[in-house]
Amino acid sequence: MEPIRLGIIGCGVIGSHHISEASKSPLADLIAVADVIEDRAKSMAEKFNVPTYYTNEDDMLNDDRIEAVVLAMPTGVRTPIAFKALEKKKHLIIEKPAASNSAEIEKMISMRGDLVVACCSPRNSLSAHGELARKCFDTGVLGKIRSVRVRAILSAPPNPSDNPPPWRESFKLNGGGILVNWSCYDLDYLMYITGWQLKPRVVLAKWWLVGEKMSAYVAPGSDADAHYTAFILCDDDIVLTMERGEFTSSTTDQAWEIIGTDGTLHMPMTSQQGKPNAVILDKFVPGQGVVSETIWKQGDPGPSSTILEDFVHAVREHREPRTNLERALVMQKITDAIYASSRTNQAVTIT
CATH class of the missing domain: 3.40.50.720 (NAD(P)-binding Rossmann-like Domain)
Structure with a gap:
């Protein structure tokens, strides 16, 4: 080539x-x-x-x-x-x-x-775990999808960096904060694995600035989100929930999941300390309850690009x-709606 x-x-x-x-x-x-x-x-x-x-x-x-x-x-x-x-x-x-x-x-x-x-x-969706999670999803083993979710709350480290980048939490320089910096990865990952089938319609959300005690972790004059949460109703009775925070008062907690009537898929979009870096399929088996199967684990070969x-x-x-750009537009409309909902304290419809 x-x-x-x-x-x-x-x-x-x-x-x-x-x-x-x-x-x-x-x-x-x-x-x-x-x-x-x-x-x-x-x-x-x-x-x-x-x-x-x-x-x-x-x-x-x-x-x-x-x-x-x-x-x-x-x-x-x-x-x-x-x-x-x-x-x-x-x-x-x-x-x-x-x-x-x-x-x-x-x-x-x-x-x-x-x-x-x-x-x-x-x-992250170009990774081996993204590709194999998509392959698993495509088999239909999860049944009817009910909920797709990401929660990525990162604790504040002991000390701030010497020179926090001025763009990181700035609407003027970056279009927003943690939502645009990282949740484009979350959305792309989850959208790809679900075959871009999610059709978001209504968004209710809220975002917050970095906490006063953590203000040294961001550049002076930062005016965008360090933490947000969103509830998104999609077509076909599917709910997408998203939450991300950086420099928070919580211990780090991260999860990317697709929950269906018959099974649940757990994915490691990014490596997590103390948790298995693996794609795990939970599925209900009559007489056995919920049985877990490892689809991929760190170090396994797999398609990637x-x-x-x-x-x-x-x-x-x-x-x-x-x-x-068309797929980027789908994600950007969600982002725009999250900011609009937080600003107005009302649900926002995506058209």
């Missing part, structure tokens, strides 16, 4: 991961990197033997050698660059969350044409990536 001729804009923490992966992949020919901080762009280019570096997005987008671009920076500055890249007819990998609101994603869809635009939210691999195959095979 012909390697993708790639440029990466953003050489910070997440950008460096993209650069490292692309520099090692036989599927990518990394042409250039860019960052507004010249020393950072130059350093990344030298470290990974990238032939060209730029200090602004316009120079990279005008480079005719480059057919696809990774946008690895906070949402607030990323979306205008995404619009520019689509105008320049570049395929795109967009970091998560895909945008700050549904209208921005809808504009990208209107501009996309035949280009491939991939979102980074399926990092990466955002970059999936993206290159999508471009070269003229197919959709794992999470395209």
Whole structure:
């Protein structure tokens, strides 16, 4: 397969991961990197033997050698660059969350044409445990689905970091806080495993700022959620419940589950200390009660991929990536509704 001729804009923490992966992949020919901080762009280019570096997005987008671009920076500055890249007819990998609101994603869809635009939210669904959980779900062993849920409450560590990133809990810079930072992963994971069958209709939610005693854990002026909870009614009598919190007063508690009439699937979207990193199927057996079966455990082989691999195959095979803009829009509408419900203290309908 012909390697993708790639440029990466953003050489910070997440950008460096993209650069490292692309520099090692036989599927990518990394042409250039860019960052507004010249020393950072130059350093990344030298470290990974990238032939060209730029200090602004316009120079990279005008480079005719480059057919696809990774946008690895906070949402607030990323979306205008995404619009520019689509105008320049570049395929795109967009970091998560895909945008700050549904209208921005809808504009990208209107501009996309035949280009491939991939979102980074399926990092965990592309894993072996995500693939095997989906395979188990598809057998119908769970029966009629009743509840799909995530609860990921993370305790505050003993001490805050020296320089909390200003974008982390900022509506202006990132479109929100923990909801957009992490729950795009939760939603993508659960949506993929359930075959994108969940059709959310009504959302009732609430979010909160970081607690006063934990204020040093976030940047000064942070105005977005450190903790939220949401109850989402979906078509076909299915309920989706979501809760996430960071820097909380609780001990860490994480669970991703799909509960049906006949069985329940427990998945480890991320590794959990003190809990088995395994996909567990519970099912009711007459005369035995609930019997548990391990579908996958950490270290087992299984099908897996990466955002970059999936993206290159999508471009070269003229197919959709794992999470395209239409799927990103479904998740963004849930996100928008959660914020709207919390703001108004009322249930919000998704159309």
